[in-house]
Structure formats: C-alpha cells, structure tokens
Amino acid sequence: MKTLSEDLRTARQQKQMTLQQVADLTLVNVKFLEAIDRGDYSFLPQAYVRAFLREYAQVVGMEAQEAMDRYEQETAPRPVQPTARPAGVEAPKAEPSGGFSPRPAWLVTAAIALFTLVVIVLALQERPEEEPVVEIPFRDMVRQNEQRAASSIPERPEPLPEEIVPADSLTLLAVTLDSVWVQMVIDAQDPREYIFPPNRRATWKAHDRFVVTVGNAGGIQFTLNQTSLGTLGVQGAVVRNVEFNRRTLDREQ
Secondary structure (H helix, E strand, C coil): CCCHHHHHHHHHHHCCCCHHHHHHHHCCCHHHHHHHHCCCCCCCCHHHHHHHHHHHHHHHCCCHHHHHHHHHHHHCCCCCCCCCCCCCCCCCCCCCCCCCCCCCHHHHHHHHHHHHHHHHHHHHHHCCCCCCCCCCCHHHHHHHHHHHHHHCCCCCCCCCCHHHCCCCCEEEEEEECCCEEEEEEECCCCCEEEEECCCCEEEEEECCCEEEEEECHHHEEEEECCEEEECCCCCCCEEEEEEECHHHHHHHC
16 A cells, blocks of 8 residues: 555656645745655654645645545554563563562552652643644745744845945835745845745845846836836746846836
C-alpha cells in the first residue's frame, strides 16, 4: 500500500506540476514540499505540517480530509509488542533476600505516597503554565506574517540625502492593489525584499536603474518619474528581473 507522500507525488506528476509550481500556488517553501515528497514530516511542528499537507493535497486534487486522516494514521505511535518467551521457559522467580527482616507493608506504602506527593508539588510549582496548541490555517499564518512585515516597512523608504541625489535621478513609485512580495535592486546595491499588504505606497530613487522581481504581478502598479507603467503581469503571476531605466521612459513616451 502506498504512503501519503507517494500518493501526493503521483497526483502532482499526473497534473504535470513541479514542486516549484506547487510552492507558488500554496506559498509553502519548496524545501518543505521536498521533505513531504520524501515522507519526512519532522521539519516543523505538527500544526505547520498539517497546514502544508492540506494545501498540497488541495492543489494536486486530493481530498484534504483524506490526507489529514492518512497523516494521522501513518504518524500514530505504534504499541510495543511484548517479547515472546520460548516454549518451556519459565519466568525467573524472585529470590528472597536473606538476612533482612521485612518492613511492614503499610510503612513502605506510606513512604512511597509521601515521596510521590512531594515530587508532584515541586513539579507544579516549577512548571510554567503551557498554552494549548492551536492549529492555524496556513493562509492565516501568511496573512499574519504580512501584517507583521508591513508594520516594520516604512510607507516611503527614506531617499538618499539631498546632497548626493543627482538632479536627473529616477524615482519609482509603487501602489499595491493586493498583498504582494517585491525584491528591489537599485543600481549596484544589494537586493532588498518587501512584503506589502493592499493599499500601500512606496517610493525608491536610483541613478541609473531599478531591477524588480514581483510575486503576484497583478497586485502592484508602478510609476517611473510620473510616467505610469501599470502592472507587470496578471494576478498571481511571478515576474522576475524587470529593469526600469531611462530607456523605459523613452519607450513609454
């Protein structure tokens, strides 16, 4: 009988989908999908694994609840079977201890009970109160991460100091229509990444060029030096390494 991971992989291959395509649709990191394909569910806590499995199953056409049930069955701890004793072999008998007078049974029982009570009281005093584990839908986690990331991103990135911004610099304005991920390379600087929620504005300045990569290309509109460039693609598409420079302005005019 095939495992859940094998059936998920088969369903994905029948739809002629790569793991990267599944990652783009589910927002699950491709390295986690690779672990699921191997049947390795130890990469994150179970609440996250369940969320990733549910998203993966829905994209490849498998019933989400069926995937959850099979995951629970495959990961349930198996009972330890007692070792069978060969026929004719008797269990070893306890040997009486010689030379010692046995203590009264009630005294031994009372001592054990007292010791157990002390251990329980100390454990309750030192153990912090644990919060119950709550399984959060994966898309809700993404939305929460977007909100946290957006709160840390200034609405308008600070421009360069006026004395070193050339008079003929390029200004790129972005307005978001939907949640969107953006990677921005300005001139020869290192790339910077942003996650914007809907209805946000951001502005960047450059001397020569911008190189932009966008997830959800239909969710963001660009304006270069007051020339509208519109969106870079359709809703949900990933567009990579689009360059904006002075030739872009010439083409648009």
